Amino acid sequence: MTVPILETVARADLMLRCRSAVDAGARMQMAYAWFPDGPRNPEVRYVVHGGTREPLHVWRCRPGPQTMPSLAAVTPLLSWYEREITDLCGLQFEDQPQPDPLVLLPGATLSTPPLLPGVNATLSYAPAPSTLPEMGGATRDDVQSLPFGPVRADVLESAQFNFYYIGEAILHYHPQLFFKHRGMEKRFEGITPELGAVLAERVSGVGSVAHALAYCRALEAAAGCDVPPRAQWLRVLLAELERVYNHLHYLGHLCHTTTLKVGEAEGKYLEELAKQINCRAVGSRLLRGLVSPGGLRREPQLTGLAEELDKLRGEFARYAVMLEASTTHLDRLITTGVLSRKLAFDQGATGPIERASGLDRDLRRDQPYAAYPELPLKVAVREVGDAHARQQLRIAEVENSIELMQELLARLPGGTLSAQCLPPSGSEGLGWSESPRGSLYYAVHINDAGRLARVKIKSPSFSNWRVFPFTVHDSNMMDYAINEASFGLTIAGCDR
Amino acid sequence: MPLWTLYGLRQGKASTRWPASGNDGQSGTLGMPHFDPAKCQEGCRLCADACLPGAITVTDAAHGVRVAVDYGRCVACQMCVEVCPTDAFTASGDWAFGARRREDLVWIHAAASNDGESLKGQIHRVFGRSLHVRHVDAGSCNGCESELQALNNPFYNLHRLGVFFTASPRFADLLLVTGPVTHALRGPLLETYEAMPDPKFVMAVGTCAVSGGTNGGGYACGNGLDGVLPVDVYLPGCPPNPAAIIHALLMLLERAPQRVHGGRIGAGDDGA
Numbered sequence: 204m205t206v207p208i209l210e211t212v213a214r215a216d217l218m219l220r221c222r223s224a225v226d227a228g229a230r231m232q233m234a235y236a237w238f239p240d241g242p243r244n245p246e247v248r249y250v251v252h253g254g255t256r257e258p259l260h261v262w263r264c265r266p267g268p269q270t271m272p273s274l275a276a277v278t279p280l281l282s283w284y285e286r287e288i289t290d291l292c293g294l295q296f297e298d299q300p301q302p303d304p305l306v307l308l309p310g311a312t313l314s315t316p317p318l319l320p321g322v323n324a325t326l327s328y329a330p331a332p333s334t335l336p337e338m339g340g341a342t343r344d345d346v347q348s349l350p351f352g353p354v355r356a357d358v359l360e361s362a363q364f365n366f367y368y369i370g371e372a373i374l375h376y377h378p379q380l381f382f383k384h385r386g387m388e389k390r391f392e393g394i395t396p397e398l399g400a401v402l403a404e405r406v407s408g409v410g411s412v413a414h415a416l417a418y419c420r421a422l423e424a425a426a427g428c429d430v431p432p433r434a435q436w437l438r439v440l441l442a443e444l445e446r447v448y449n450h451l452h453y454l455g456h457l458c459h460t461t462t463l464k465v466g467e468a469e470g471k472y473l474e475e476l477a478k479q480i481n482c483r484a485v486g487s488r489l490l491r492g493l494v495s496p497g498g499l500r501r502e503p504q505l506t507g508l509a510e511e512l513d514k515l516r517g518e519f520a521r522y523a524v525m526l527e528a529s530t531t532h533l534d535r536l537i538t539t540g541v542l543s544r545k546l547a548f549d550q551g552a553t554g555p556i557e558r559a560s561g562l563d564r565d566l567r568r569d570q571p572y573a574a575y576p577e578l579p580l581k582v583a584v585r586e587v588g589d590a591h592a593r594q595q596l597r598i599a600e601v602e603n604s605i606e607l608m609q610e611l612l613a614r615l616p617g618g619t620l621s622a623q624c625l626p627p628s629g630s631e632g633l634g635w636s637e638s639p640r641g642s643l644y645y646a647v648h649i650n651d652a653g654r655l656a657r658v659k660i661k662s663p664s665f666s667n668w669r670v671f672p673f674t675v676h677d678s679n680m681m682d683y684a685i686n687e688a689s690f691g692l693t694i695a696g697c698d699r
Numbered sequence: 700m701p702l703w704t705l706y707g708l709r710q711g712k713a714s715t716r717w718p719a720s721g722n723d724g725q726s727g728t729l730g731m732p733h734f735d736p737a738k739c740q741e742g743c744r745l746c747a748d749a750c751l752p753g754a755i756t757v758t759d760a761a762h763g764v765r766v767a768v769d770y771g772r773c774v775a776c777q778m779c780v781e782v783c784p785t786d787a788f789t790a791s792g793d794w795a796f797g798a799r800r801r802e803d804l805v806w807i808h809a810a811a812s813n814d815g816e817s818l819k820g821q822i823h824r825v826f827g828r829s830l831h832v833r834h835v836d837a838g839s840c841n842g843c844e845s846e847l848q849a850l851n852n853p854f855y856n857l858h859r860l861g862v863f864f865t866a867s868p869r870f871a872d873l874l875l876v877t878g879p880v881t882h883a884l885r886g887p888l889l890e891t892y893e894a895m896p897d898p899k900f901v902m903a904v905g906t907c908a909v910s911g912g913t914n915g916g917g918y919a920c921g922n923g924l925d926g927v928l929p930v931d932v933y934l935p936g937c938p939p940n941p942a943a944i945i946h947a948l949l950m951l952l953e954r955a956p957q958r959v960h961g962g963r964i965g966a967g968d969d970g971a
Binding site: 308311313317323324325326327328353354356357358359360361381382383384385386387389390394397398401402404405406407408409411452455463464465466468469471472474475478479482483484485486487488489491492500501504521525529693694695696 | 790
């Protein structure tokens, strides 16, 4: 496992450091603020990913009573992080190109920034009609605006999508997210590290394993704890089971949007079989309740799992061939929602989205953790960046995951499942995992009583939701649902 | 061009006949833990300290320590089962925790066996054969949505029971709510309820919607539906599995009995 390198960067040097890092091909992974020395002395952290296989760097910067310089002009993906820090920590960024609130919706009143130490903030919403952002350019009376949501058709997560369009052509699209902001990061504060794992599983339900894993690895880094090999291997098994049922759901849902009815039914049926396999192995269809700081809480039920995976692999292979040969389905996917490689990199796309646009990045290989270095991991990459490439990528990942699990089950080492994990007071750690949707980071700080002082969550959907609108502008209404499904986004993870 | 019709026909029928007969699809589930206060050790509060959503509370009453368990707050994380030194909490496969009254989810010693009070009397006659459901996500983690979406997969095939999800609240008989109700979604949730025609019903699905669970409270959330909307059926679970959701829907329609009383599945009942 690689260890992130912690550096102190002076406020005056920050802009220059960022510019030279970005020029050298680095990507800023996330930014967050916390208050180690009281509400007047914030510290802003930046996680920087240099070359793909180089260790991560963590910059810390103390602005003192001053504001922070905005780095959004240097690397636009930081804009969302800066706006979130302003909303939740009260810290201002100079020359922020888009100084509107991000997490707070129009009509919000916040008594005090909720992530300040020791405060009990209250958030309230005046029942105000939502206001749409102004569109530039000439005033035309044939531009229609359509606010869709937050309560949408079908069983879906809540968010409001605002379209400006002429006939079929979408001129501009603005997703209003964060209706589901639950203040999850604040809920970690003051609880014991062990109970934090139960909470991490409930940040994004379909990413329960990835969240618990990244969280526990952050604690284990803080505690300097070595997880026993058997637990490391079983963590890989859980993470790949999670990838498989998520991708199967994705394919079924994609068929739903292209109205391929049998394809939809089969995808969702395979997802159901995968969830039933999860339930028999772990006791939870969403694979909850096993990953804990220091290892695993109990032994999963592995009898018959290899045979069940074998059967699933066979059925999936037939299904994948059918999907890749259905012209009516492929006609709707090819050239839909194209994301260029450069845009994917610059705006921070992650996981299957960036890999379908030609970026060969995967934390399982690049920043190896758990038992991944010991297993034959294949990373699928596609170049085209359209909805079809994203389907192909997910198909390849399902096949690779099942193959990986079969290899894992054949070579699974014995031994204990858990080591003691007691992070010392004042310690900190950074943990990550490659969730089914991409890179997930947890930064954890422990207080003097050995409890959680600050937990920052960077979910993959937070990154991909920022990228997604770029593929909607200048597209058409008929393709929107297909494009959205092809991204496979969650809102719970993004909004937290 | 592949022949999907042929492919579908060759796959055969995938739907379970449950609950009439057959497989409910939930084998291996670790459900709500069983509680046996007779096994409690005096002065022990390990379970309460390990319970993140506060489902287990210990009060120092005049006549010794009393442990109270509210399954409406339980997320079935199994932490109490793991820390309990005397097996007062044990793992169980119980998941059919739909209840008409919130208090039926709280563990009490002498559980009443009667089936709560009957709903509106008319419900079976009016909605018994067909129910249209409007779902609103009021800030869930997407776990409940994942299981609600599973209801329409070929295995559960919810349509076979006459229950349909509908896009418009104007056509809906039941408002099915997930999540602890964030402040931002409280308004849209109430507007959706207002838009539904009478008579209308409300179901709280998932521990978040029942009580707030692990995610409720704080600066951005309420604590579930209590005090927001009148609830007809509570279904805790984190998330409740698709069979539990089907059971709760049939219970609302008076086509299945309530299984949980006094915080536990009735004696001689297998929980399914």
